[in-house]
Amino acid sequence: MKVLVATQKPFAPVAVKGIEEIVKKAGYEFALLEKYAEKAELLEAVKDVNAIIIRSDKIDEEVFEHAPELKIVVRAGAGFDNVDLAAATKHGVVVMNTPGQNSNAVAELVFGMLLYTVRNRFNGKAGTELMGKKLGLLAFGNVPQNVARIAKGLGMEVCAFDGYIPAEVFTQHGVKQVNTPAELFKECDVVSLHIPSTPETRRSINKELLLSMPKGGIVVNTARQDIIDEDGLIEALLERTDLRYVSDLMLEKHDEAVDKLGDRYFATPKKMGAQTAEANINAGLAAANQIVGFFKDGITKFQVNK
Ligand code: 3PG
Numbered sequence: 001m002k003v004l005v006a007t008q009k010p011f012a013p014v015a016v017k018g019i020e021e022i023v024k025k026a027g028y029e030f031a032l033l034e035k036y037a038e039k040a041e042l043l044e045a046v047k048d049v050n051a052i053i054i055r056s057d058k059i060d061e062e063v064f065e066h067a068p069e070l071k072i073v074v075r076a077g078a079g080f081d082n083v084d085l086a087a088a089t090k091h092g093v094v095v096m097n098t099p100g101q102n103s104n105a106v107a108e109l110v111f112g113m114l115l116y117t118v119r120n121r122f123n124g125k126a127g128t129e130l131m132g133k134k135l136g137l138l139a140f141g142n143v144p145q146n147v148a149r150i151a152k153g154l155g156m157e158v159c160a161f162d163g164y165i166p167a168e169v170f171t172q173h174g175v176k177q178v179n180t181p182a183e184l185f186k187e188c189d190v191v192s193l194h195i196p197s198t199p200e201t202r203r204s205i206n207k208e209l210l211l212s213m214p215k216g217g218i219v220v221n222t223a224r225q226d227i228i229d230e231d232g233l234i235e236a237l238l239e240r241t242d243l244r245y246v247s248d249l250m251l252e253k254h255d256e257a258v259d260k261l262g263d264r265y266f267a268t269p270k271k272m273g274a275q276t277a278e279a280n281i282n283a284g285l286a287a288a289n290q291i292v293g294f295f296k297d298g299i300t301k302f303q304v305n306k
Pocket residue numbers: 009055056057076077078079080102223271272273274275
């Protein structure tokens with residue numbers, strides 16, 4: 001049995017070591033492909049493997065065609081929009097994720113970026129505080145539940161919208177449930193996005209929602225880039241010069257309009273929400289254990305292409 005870790009954005013070395021130990025202890029062969037620049041390198045590396053651990057790496061039909069021995073792909077992380085699930089199912093490959101394992105890291109980055117923003121990038125000018133401000137969470141899964149916990153520590157008022165989560169979960173976390181995304185944007189000083197990228201959510205964060213925000217509104221995106229209607233976002237920010245957009249994902253556009261946003265738009269140079277040693281260890285080791293559990297005991301608990 002051969003297990004490949006294929007990550008364009010590498011895990012922390014301590015996590016790679018932990019994965020290797022789990023794989024070898026199970027009696028399997030371990031292979032590592034990090035920072036690959038060309039898809040051809042991935043296609044070559046998968047040709048004799050039975051399992052792959054990935055992050056945001058794109059696994060499409062071509063990858064499955066080049067991996068005749070492949071039985072399982074584990075996305076060490078939450079979002080699996082980078083894996084072609086239909087192609088996986090067609091090729092008889094089980095796909096899993098590791099929900100919750102990197103969520104605190106992403107939640108902490110929300111506040112790293114928020115504090116940087118409300119304190120004017122630490123430029124010395126008087127900024128504002130988060131205490132007493134109203135935070136809206138769009139979705140209420142693992143990451144936003146951690147965001148809510150931290151926000152409460154900062155004295156923020158927290159509300160959330162999620163059409164898939166039972167009402168008692170909001171109550172358990174002391175978070176006010178709102179009925180629509182529109183309500184969230186209209187009511188909240190800060191809206192933090194946590195929806196996955198699906199056909200329904202793509203480009204759903206639009207100009208109308210942004211323009212409905214209170215004065216000084218801030219949108220934080222640690223989810224996915226394609227949930228944003230970029231043209232609508234840029235137009236809204238140009239029309240309302242009090243609004244700000246901070247993101248763990250760079251806008252695809254780099255034109256004059258984006259330049260005009262100046263300090264009201266900030267993005268990390270690389271998606272780094274889950275890029276902590278702790279998150280890499282949690283997600284990477286969970287992925288390795290899920291592979292061993294799948295081969296040894298047929299456990300498919302976190303399968304996402306059932
Ligand atoms: C996730 O879906 O788990 C996060 O977006 C992290 O993605 P990454 O592993 O590519 O950093």
